[in-house]
Amino acid sequence: QKEVEQDPGPLSVPEGAIVSLNCTYSNSAFQYFMWYRQYSRKGPELLMYTYSSGNKEDGRFTAQVDKSSKYISLFIRDSQPSDSATYLCAMSYSGAGSYQLTFGKGTKLSVIP
Amino acid sequence: SAVISQKPSRDICQRGTSLTIQCQVDSQVTMMFWYRQQPGQSLTLIATANQGSEATYESGFVIDKFPISRPNLTFSTLTVSNMSPEDSSIYLCSVEGGLAGAYEQYFGPGTRLTVT
Numbered sequence: 518q519k520e521v522e523q524d525p526g527p528l529s530v531p532e533g534a535i536v537s538l539n540c541t542y543s544n545s546a547f548q549y550f551m552w553y554r555q556y557s558r559k560g561p562e563l564l565m566y567t568y569s570s571g572n573k574e575d576g577r578f579t580a581q582v583d584k585s586s587k588y589i590s591l592f593i594r595d596s597q598p599s600d601s602a603t604y605l606c607a608m609s610y611s612g613a614g615s616y617q618l619t620f621g622k623g624t625k626l627s628v629i630p
Numbered sequence: 631s632a633v634i635s636q637k638p639s640r641d642i643c644q645r646g647t648s649l650t651i652q653c654q655v656d657s658q659v660t661m662m663f664w665y666r667q668q669p670g671q672s673l674t675l676i677a678t679a680n681q682g683s684e685a686t687y688e689s690g691f692v693i694d695k696f697p698i699s700r701p702n703l704t705f706s707t708l709t710v711s712n713m714s715p716e717d718s719s720i721y722l723c724s725v726e727g728g729l730a731g732a733y734e735q736y737f738g739p740g741t742r743l744t745v746t
Contacts, residue, residue, distance in 0.1 A: 519672075521672070525670070551734075558739070558740075558742075559739055559740075560634070560722050560724070560736075560737030560738050560739050560740050561673070561722075561737045562736075562737065563734050563735070563736075566734065605673065607673075616661060616663070616678065616726060616735070617675060617688075618673075618675065618735065619672075620672045620673040620674075621672060622670065622671060622672050623672075623673075
């Protein structure tokens with residue numbers, strides 16, 4: 518079993534839809550949870566991060582973490598064509614190993630106008 | 631946020647040859663990272679490069695295959711040696727940064743390598 522599982526999609530939604538992206542993980546030692554967005558032919562960019570169970574909002578984006586179920590989600594409200602990208606979940610440990618990010622495979626999202 | 635550039639942006643190489651990828655950052659950083667992104671696979675950390683010390687390699691990656699240099703706080707190189715088609719991948723460098731801590735990493739645009 519891989520440490521981080523993420524459905525690669527592709528996921529295609531109409532503009533304005535609510536998008537739900539998910540990852541599951543097996544290692545309970547993960548303490549920090551991140552979502553990166555990667556546009557085609559670009560490097561990943563950090564979208565959101567959190568370290569506690571619950572929800573964190575930033576504009577149209579909401580990151581949700583359920584440590585008891587080892588499950589994280591990213592919700593995108595009122596999706597826009599500019600949201601079309603690959604979304605990577607990533608996790609890390611606390612302390613000295615915090616820079617060692619473990620990534621999911623990424624979910625490719627297309628928002629259709 | 632840090633601005634990172636990589637050279638070359640892409641290359642097509644013959645098997646058995648080597649390619650050196652350069653990573654330049656617009657500010658001084660302590661930790662730089664090299665990743666590989668193979669088609670359909672997770673972004674995988676190859677090694678961590680700190681200035682003034684030997685790079686630290688992750689399991690499955692060795693210095694003979696992926697030698698790394700870190701001559702100063704704004705620059706690093708990754709060499710992919712004795713290449714085979716299995717080395718075809720996107721190689722990315724990243725740096726730590728931001729108030730979020732080491733897990734807030736800024737990535738370069740990547741180097742797309744094809745080995746024939």
